[in-house]
Amino acid sequence: MTTARKVAAFVVSLLAVFAVAVWVGKASGPRVEVEVAHADGHAQGHDAAPVAPELPGGLQSTQGGYTLDLTKPVTVAAAKAPLHFRIVDAQGAPVTRYTENHEKLLHLVVVRNDLSRFQHVHPILHTDGTWSVSTDLSRAGDYRVFADFIPAGGPALTLGTNLHVAGQYNPQPLPAQAPSAEVDGYTVALRGTPKTGESSLLTLSVSRDGRPVTDLQPYLGAYGHLVALRAADLAYLHVHPAGEPGDGKTPSGPDIGFHTTFPSAGDYRLYLDFQHGDVVRTAEFTVTVGEPGHGH
Template sequence: MNTAAKVGSFTAGLGLAFGAAFGIGSAVGPVGGDPAPAHDGTRDHGNGAEHGSTTDGSTDGTTDSSTDGTTQEDGDMDHGAPTGHGSTTPGGLQIAERGYTLVPPAGPLTAGERTELAFRVLGPGGEPLTAYTPTHEKDLHLIVARRDLSGFQHVHPTLGEDGTWRVPLTFPRAGDYRMFADFAPAGDDGGPLTLGADVPVGGDYAPVPLPAPAATAEVDGYTVTLDGTLAAGADSTLTLSVARDGEPVTDLEPYLGAYGHLVALREGDLAYLHVHPQGEPGDGTTPAGPGITFHTSAPSDGTYRLYLDFQHEGTVRTAEFTVVAGQAQGQGHGESGHTH
């Protein structure tokens, strides 16, 4: 695999293959209690059970970050990237696919209150799915974001014997949220799936403006720098470099089998892409920072929000970026038809 993996739909690390499981163009479909990671204060992230890693870098099996598919050692995209699983459509745009159906919580939830989010995945026979093939050390990865691309949370629920997934979450503000279930059914040769559904959270809704594109993101004393240009329909190479207090971080810790995980959402329809970086810890060639390299390809022109999870000193943090791909890139965010 060359250094240009795909940023598919919200399903494997910073290798950004836009077109896998992680809205805007008609070309790709209709618009349709562990330590929580520190986040950039410019966005709404909530305080759900995010990233349940322990201080030694291991995970607790309930809430962590990183999702989908089989481990991609060469940086390939999981979940529906243009070269993934034979699909050119990003994931997360459908509530049902291949006979599997995501059943979201019933009724509106309440903003600002910690609540137990419960949902099921039904199999082709209509019964709750209880057998999964682990992908990146978890049976299912759950991503939640408000439709204005704020309030991002990436967690790992617990499966009950009756097929119900449960995880404690706080939705920080009212509005419509999108939930993405990223999983691989056991015994299904079709590969991993990413199903999506809207979750209403009651209260007064005030959209949060999408931050303008920028090459750096600050989170909890760390600075993450993005190097590279995202191209629509063409391979790109992106490198994200982590520094703290002006010094490069060269001892990033493995987290769910990688030094970094990337989820990408396309503005408008929230097409989901989740990818993983080039290489893996312990392969003898991949350094533990400061740079994490990803091979990417956006499925269409438009604006994307990137969420990079990385772990250092036992804590998982999320750095966020706004990236414009394709023809809109030279127009500026406000001139390309966006209201943010």
């Protein structure tokens, strides 16, 4: 065989090996198939990376180009402890313009890490972009601070950061589940089955001295405001009230309905703020969410 023919035969054999390798790689390699809907309504499969589920709020101090900046992340225990913070943009400039949400420019939730101390307050915005508020930090420990807000022209965000209160810390176990909670002479009963990965309707019914309360006062644009926190990592869940005062169909008690989606199985702590007699009170519950299809 001539030298030219030997070279040609070698090249052909290399191409054959390469073709087999490509075929094997396609047959055995990882493949993710997604359905893409076209304008004509038909779906077509394409390779694509899996889409990660959206994280619950409050797990990050920076998101969407905005950062929750706590002036003093370490403080000492005090019944009226001053708290100062800013929301800064991607350039480090303090945000001074916000869109009102539930009748406030910003909602601040301060909760101890063992979920035993909860406060929902509304700080004052100063012209330099600094927010300030007095909080009850009389019990030492590690706290999580959540800022729930909408910057003007920006997305709705819930940012979270840590606050350390010096002193002796005696963490408390999570209270057991109970069908009702007592606060200042009021009884609040909880009905509904929290579900994983799909919307759940939870109904909280307020009574006093055994009689239903039918004249609840609006608070933050509803007859109640509910915050849900995942016990394992303090993820902050957005809970939406069913109906609103003055819509002609939502009664002023005793029942208050809320829609929420629990992202995972596990224990959660619920905090219901409701107003009656011009006083806002908070009822607290523990709920355990089961795996999908198993309910509690």
